[in-house]
Amino acid sequence: MKTKKKLKNPIFCIVAMNENRIIGDGKNLLWHLPGDLKRLKKMTMGSPLIMGRKTWDSIGRPLPGRANIVLTNSVTWKAEGAIVVNSFKDAIIKADEWIDNNMEINQNITQKKIFLFGGAEIYKIGLEYCDNIEMTKVKFNLKTGIKFPKLNESDWEKTKLEHNLAKNGVPEHSYWHYRRII
Ligand SMILES: NC(=O)c1ccc[n+]([C@@H]2O[C@H](COP(=O)([O-])OP(=O)(O)OC[C@H]3O[C@@H](n4cnc5c(N)ncnc54)[C@H](OP(=O)(O)O)[C@@H]3O)[C@@H](O)[C@H]2O)c1
Known part of the structure; x- marks a missing residue:
């Protein structure tokens, strides 16, 4: 069984975390994974990203080729390149609107897919x-740090896609695809 939410375009969650589900410390990037950044760029290009205002602040600029949709409680907050x-x-x-509009101009790169981009508060709402x-x-x-929500493990089928050993200061890491089965 799948999520009961009715959606025009599917929402994919994208996240990097450690063994304790830590995703960040609220300030700096915890690790530098050049391969992961390349992979993230390739996966998300041509899609809208939904992120929290704190994640936007931590990146500090819009990610090009994607809609940068930023959630805030503020009715006055704005930033260049952010859809508030x-x-x-x-x-x-x-x-959904961005996908429809962009599909008309940029059919080749637009994906009918939305990314739940974090951080923890937004994962909690959007998962x-x-x-x-x-x-x-x-x-x-x-x-300790900012944590990804705890998943109900039996709800998800997990496929390991790639494993990378520690090399040149880059920590050991692996890529996984989780698919909801319940
Ligand atoms: N490792 C990863 O994959 C990954 C991915 C993304 C982020 N991160 C890290 O996660 C950290 C940030 O996460 P976070 O949980 O502290 O913050 P966040 O989820 O990025 O943003 C939280 C903010 O979103 C807004 N918000 C939350 N719920 C809302 C709602 N229902 N309606 C309207 N606005 C709402 C509020 O903004 P206002 O305060 O403006 O009202 C809130 O302060 C950073 O360290 C970042 O580097 C890591």
Whole structure:
């Protein structure tokens, strides 16, 4: 069985976390994984991203070739390159509109797919809308920080796609696809 949420375009969650589900410390990037960044760019290009205002702040600029939809409670907050919304429902509406409009101009690169881009607050709201998670698991010794929500493990079929050993200062990490089965 899949998510009961009725969606025009599917929402894929994308995340990198360590063994303790830590995704960030709210300030700096915890790890530098050049391969993962390339993979993320390739996967998300031509799609809308839904992110929290704190994640937007941590990136500090819009990611090109994608809609940068930013959730905030503020009715005055704005930033160049951000599509600002005040609710998750509006984020989905803006994402669907962006896909429709962009499909007309940029048919070759536009994907009929939305990405749940984080951080923890936005994963918490949006995960129930996702049947798929693109997950990077990083071997990184850290016990406290901002955490990805705890998944009900039996709801998900997990496929390991690639494993990379530690090399040149880049920590060991692997790419996984999670598909909701319940
Ligand atoms: N490793 C990864 O894959 C990954 C991915 C993304 C982010 N991160 C990390 O995660 C951290 C940020 O995560 P976070 O959980 O602290 O923050 P966040 O989820 O990025 O943003 C939280 C903000 O979103 C807004 N928001 C949340 N729920 C809302 C709602 N229902 N309606 C309207 N606005 C809402 C609020 O903005 P206002 O305060 O403006 O109202 C809130 O402060 C950073 O360290 C970042 O680097 C890691």
